[in-house]
Amino acid sequence: MEQRLANTWRMTVNEKKFIETALLSDLRIDGRGPFDYRNLTIQFGRDDGSSEVQLGQTRVMGFVTSQLVQPYRDRPNEGTLAIYTEFSPMADPSFEMGRPGEFAVELGRIIDRGLRESRAVDTESLCVVAGKWVWSIRIDLHILDNGGNLVDAANIAALAAILTFRRPECTLGGENGQEVIIHPQEGHITGVLLDLDINWHIH
Template sequence: MDGRLANTWKLTVNEKKFIETALASNLRIDGRNPLEYRKITIKEDGSSEVQLGQTHVMGLVTGQLVQPYQDRQNEGTLSIFTEFSPMADPSFEPGRPGESAVELGRIVDRGLRESRAVDTESLCVLAGKLVWAIRIDLHILDNGGNLVDAANIAALASLLTFRRPECTLGGEDGQEVTVHPPEVG
């Protein structure tokens, strides 16, 4: 791993001693009390923008109709994608997602799945034929530490504001799917 994200997971002996001493003395580098949370700001409007301390993450949820997986004919899918911008932290490199971006995506994904934040069975439109594939894109705009919490909050806030379009089944055989625009639903 690289940069500040890696340093939060692999601390040197001196860093560990500093943290232990600071905790014992009820001190924090940013001036907060030991039990005081970072200031959090959440903006929502179909997407989310979360600022947690100096960390800034933008989340966007989209959905599209796809064929279900063979082993889960009546369940939709949930995918998490993270993008680390070099503007957010000099250690982030442009291009393909690095190890840190992939790991952050896995952590957010695991949290959402294990908490059952998304009912994947409710994403089924037509069993065995069409389900909703939900995609959460997390863009790291500024890495000021505590990236995991900020990304999780951005993902949840984005999901809360996402409204998938209404669908109706019709046709002679009842297998024709009509997706209605948001203003109709």
């Protein structure tokens, strides 16, 4: 991703000289030495499944939500995982409002691939009724400030949000034993899912 972005940038002569001078002086633009790490701060939100990460001057917020959906036909016993990134012009002047740009799309793909290949989320444990109902996990990443190294900051924000997330417990009930009953953390029944139709009964 960084290579693609580098291909779209054109540095001026003054910018090149500035970078060369900084390298010779063993300094980075933010004042760090060549081997100094960015300071990392992780804050877990009060709401379940949220986090805020600051890595140097970069800040990213992560939110995890879930809903019951029908599984893919070729993976009837697995839940789904989706990553969405939101870039604000306030975080970086190069970001535009509206449709996600190439940078946002590719960042989401990198985070998605890392979580899947590391098996940070066990998709088989998200199955409720094989072939009928599985949990779909969505991770929203909001870029608040872009001070460099967005990949690491977004990865950490996604993992931190997942660590605080707890999906609702489910049980099977009803006359035919195929009704999925969702239990909130308080222990009260909030809804009943009947086969392929969702009918909510609030108590």
